[in-house]
Amino acid sequence: MSANTSKKVGNSGGKLSRAGMGRPKGAVNKATAEVRSLAQEHGPDAIEVLVYLMHKAQSERSRIAAATELLDRAYGKSVAAVDHTSGGKPLPTAPAGVLVVPAGMSVEDWEKLAAQGGGSHG
Known part of the structure; x- marks a missing residue:
């Protein structure tokens, strides 16, 4: 290999890729960033709709769903309960x-x- 040639590594979809080339792992592509930006412009309106539905929707299921969405965004999703035992023995008192x-x-x-x-x- 000459000094000007990069080392080929990995196999991406049948094509060899060069080390250090392309988008860094975890980086969002341009199209995704643009879509996210456009969606964020409507965030306040979407929250207003959820608040309205939480108070005014005819179905209880819809009111609960709207309230849950608001709470999840404000405080994060609730954590699943876990049964903490030690080999079937109860935890200390x-x-x-x-x-x-x-x-x-x-x-x-x-x-x-x-x-x-x-x-x-x-």
């Missing part, structure tokens, strides 16, 4: 003053059980 009610048991039933000495207050 909750800190003092924290009431932990087993799933499927009402607070009233738990309090009755605890009053009989069968529950743990942490």
